[in-house]
Amino acid sequence: MTTEKRPDRGDLARILSELGQEELIETLAERLSGADFNTLLLEVFRRRASGRKPAELLRGYKENRFVKPAVVDPIALKQLELDLLRIAQRHAFEPIQLSPVAPLGSCSAVAPADQNKIISALRGTEVVADVTNLIALHIADGIKSGKLLHEPDTLRYCTTHRHVRAQRFPDMPGFLPHFGLYAMVTAGRDGGSYSFELQALWEHIAAYRDMFRTQFEADIEILLNSRPGYTDGEGLLARAVQFLAERAPELTVTVNPEPNDNAYYKGLQFTIKTTIGDRVQYIGDGGYVDWTRQLLGGKKERMLISAIGLDRLLLR
Numbered sequence: 001m002t003t004e005k006r007p008d009r010g011d012l013a014r015i016l017s018e019l020g021q022e023e024l025i026e027t028l029a030e031r032l033s034g035a036d037f038n039t040l041l042l043e044v045f046r047r048r049a050s051g052r053k054p055a056e057l058l059r060g061y062k063e064n065r066f067v068k069p070a071v072v073d074p075i076a077l078k079q080l081e082l083d084l085l086r087i088a089q090r091h092a093f094e095p096i097q098l099s100p101v102a103p104l105g106s107c108s109a110v111a112p113a114d115q116n117k118i119i120s121a122l123r124g125t126e127v128v129a130d131v132t133n134l135i136a137l138h139i140a141d142g143i144k145s146g147k148l149l150h151e152p153d154t155l156r157y158c159t160t161h162r163h164v165r166a167q168r169f170p171d172m173p174g175f176l177p178h179f180g181l182y183a184m185v186t187a188g189r190d191g192g193s194y195s196f197e198l199q200a201l202w203e204h205i206a207a208y209r210d211m212f213r214t215q216f217e218a219d220i221e222i223l224l225n226s227r228p229g230y231t232d233g234e235g236l237l238a239r240a241v242q243f244l245a246e247r248a249p250e251l252t253v254t255v256n257p258e259p260n261d262n263a264y265y266k267g268l269q270f271t272i273k274t275t276i277g278d279r280v281q282y283i284g285d286g287g288y289v290d291w292t293r294q295l296l297g298g299k300k301e302r303m304l305i306s307a308i309g310l311d312r313l314l315l316r
Contacts, residue, residue: 038123045122065177066119066164072311077180080310081160084182084211091207093158093184098134100162101125106133110291112263119164131161132305133291135185139303140295143187154188154200158207160310180310187292190300194236197288198243200304201270204286205244208308209251212274216313221252221273227287229266236267266290272308284308 016022028037052060061067070077085095104124107113111133119127128134135157142148148155164178184207186200205222212218222244226237237255244253262269265287272284286306293301 072314087211088158093156096157096159102128102134110294127164129165131183136291139187150187151189156186158184181307183307186304188302196302202247204306216276218274218276223254223271225256225269227265227269233267
């Protein structure tokens with residue numbers, strides 16, 4: 001995956017110099033309160049929008065890669081979303097409909113994501129770029145308020161959502177500025193001996209296996225990758241291989257022996273591979289994250305997230 005370049009420091013210096021406001025960024029980012037920052041930007045965008053001519057608006061639509069309709073069949077996509085959510089519900093995952101925006105910093109504050117990949121917005125929000133972060137916030141808020149309980153049982157949510165990501169992707173099928181994802185999140189507490197980790201992993205994989213068999217008459221394969229973040233990551237990986245073999249001996253599970261210091265997932269990442277017709281796809285992935293641990297400040301908090309791309313399943 002390619003990444004969007006940070007703003008060039010030379011360009012920033014030039015802009016600030018031309019404005020005669022070398023301290024402008026520091027003032028806006030650090031000295032203004034959130035409410036005052038929003039008030040200022042609301043007026044800036046109101047003025048910019050009020051001066052925009054219809055011809056400029058149409059040109060902006062033509063040139064802006066984020067605003068064009070998806071090329072996927074909308075009816076097929078909606079039907080696929082409904083079917084996957086119903087299957088997940090049979091696997092005890094609760095469907096949830098989320099907002100199109102998330103709090104500013106939802107991805108970059110708890111995960112190693114660059115804010116430049118996100119479309120930041122007004123009123124302390126950003127366009128959703130990873131729905132699992134937003135579900136994590138929903139879970140953490142519910143646990144802290146006492147509205148949700150994740151012990152002794154676990155919390156399981158699923159959703160479908162259209163995502164926007166600002167980095168430049170290769171000009172290839174399946175690499176899109178906005179795209180649909182199906183996602184699942186499981187949250188719980190450490191029960192010892194990796195009991196949460198193993199059961200949650202199996203539940204996600206079992207749901208995906210059911211989905212691909214039901215919808216596409218296709219099987220899935222699982223590729224496991226060790227990631228830093230757990231004291232005994234190799235032990236977790238070995239236990240996961242054993243646990244999956246006991247639950248589904250026919251499931252193809254491959255361990256990637258190559259070391260990887262990707263710190264997005266903690267301890268273990270799994271990739272979902274499937275073959276639909278004659279087309280091989282690495283259609284999604286998942287793994288353990290420490291987001292509820294950060295949000296709630298508890299060392300025993302555990303979370304597993306996963307997602308698959310929907311547009312790619314329908315683009316032939």
